[in-house]
Amino acid sequence: MATSLEVRGVSLRFGGVRALTDVGFAIRAGELFSIIGPNGAGKTSIVNCISGRYKPTEGQLFYQGRDITGLTPNARASLGIGRTFQNLALFHHMSVLDNVMVGRHHLLKNNFLTGSLYWLTGARKEELEHRRKVEEIIDFLDLQSVRKAQAGTLSYGLRKRVELARAMALEPRLILLDEPMAGMNFEEKEDMARYIVDLNEEFGMTVVMIEHDMGVVMDISHRVMVLDFGRKIAEGDPAAVLADPHVRRAYLGEEDEVLVDPDDAPPAQESAA
Ligand SMILES: Nc1ncnc2c1ncn2[C@@H]1O[C@H](COP(=O)(O)OP(=O)(O)O)[C@@H](O)[C@H]1O
Numbered sequence: 001m002a003t004s005l006e007v008r009g010v011s012l013r014f015g016g017v018r019a020l021t022d023v024g025f026a027i028r029a030g031e032l033f034s035i036i037g038p039n040g041a042g043k044t045s046i047v048n049c050i051s052g053r054y055k056p057t058e059g060q061l062f063y064q065g066r067d068i069t070g071l072t073p074n075a076r077a078s079l080g081i082g083r084t085f086q087n088l089a090l091f092h093h094m095s096v097l098d099n100v101m102v103g104r105h106h107l108l109k110n111n112f113l114t115g116s117l118y119w120l121t122g123a124r125k126e127e128l129e130h131r132r133k134v135e136e137i138i139d140f141l142d143l144q145s146v147r148k149a150q151a152g153t154l155s156y157g158l159r160k161r162v163e164l165a166r167a168m169a170l171e172p173r174l175i176l177l178d179e180p181m182a183g184m185n186f187e188e189k190e191d192m193a194r195y196i197v198d199l200n201e202e203f204g205m206t207v208v209m210i211e212h213d214m215g216v217v218m219d220i221s222h223r224v225m226v227l228d229f230g231r232k233i234a235e236g237d238p239a240a241v242l243a244d245p246h247v248r249r250a251y252l253g254e255e256d257e258v259l260v261d262p263d264d265a266p267p268a269q270e271s272a273a
């Protein structure tokens, strides 16, 4: 199966802080891959290295076989790497529709410079095509009823969903989700989990997800990687990772504390083709 992303020996330091130390892993195209670990373990840092927001101190990243280590975030977005943020980053005064439209700016050939030629060039046709795509995503995420609403007026759960819509609008092949369910109630989490599974299965997007809710992670992930103090301490199918004594010690704090009984964890799944 084709490799979507390969991270090779990535280390990241901020002054004296070692955020990441020699982290390596590979993600297959079509996989739903989760990253877990305690607060400060380096989860957001590794996602920032993938998106290009952070430049690794050491190591390399390959996307679809191509070395992207030196590329800017915009260049990576153009190659099909999309993301959402741990903290919401929406334009609160803008409508849901316009927030999602913003996600397509990488795909806009005509910008404000050609705006004066709007009716003469292909700009109008292009905009219609963008609108159609955006509406498709809004339908997919069941945001029709709030499409004209100001983003800032929506519930937290809905705002997280709008953020996902905006990331999807880029039509990424690889989507990075940093705690997409943080702060959500049970119902909102269930909905979000279903959308993530669907965008993986129906849209065929490869997913890298950081998530704290172990139940959700174990339910929907094909594979899980565990970071602790900036190092990878485990990687594998959810059941195996959950049963790993290192993980239980690091992640659960106490050796004998049980969050989810491994016997209750879903059986190891074949990752999607
Ligand atoms: N921009 C930054 N400047 C300084 N230190 C940072 C920065 N980003 C992350 N760190 C540090 O790197 C470590 C890992 O952080 P982070 O990747 O955010 O962890 P996680 O997402 O797993 O909670 C922490 O010690 C954090 O304080």
Ligand SMILES: [Mg+2]
Binding pocket: 043, 044, 045, 086
């Ligand atoms: Mg984080």
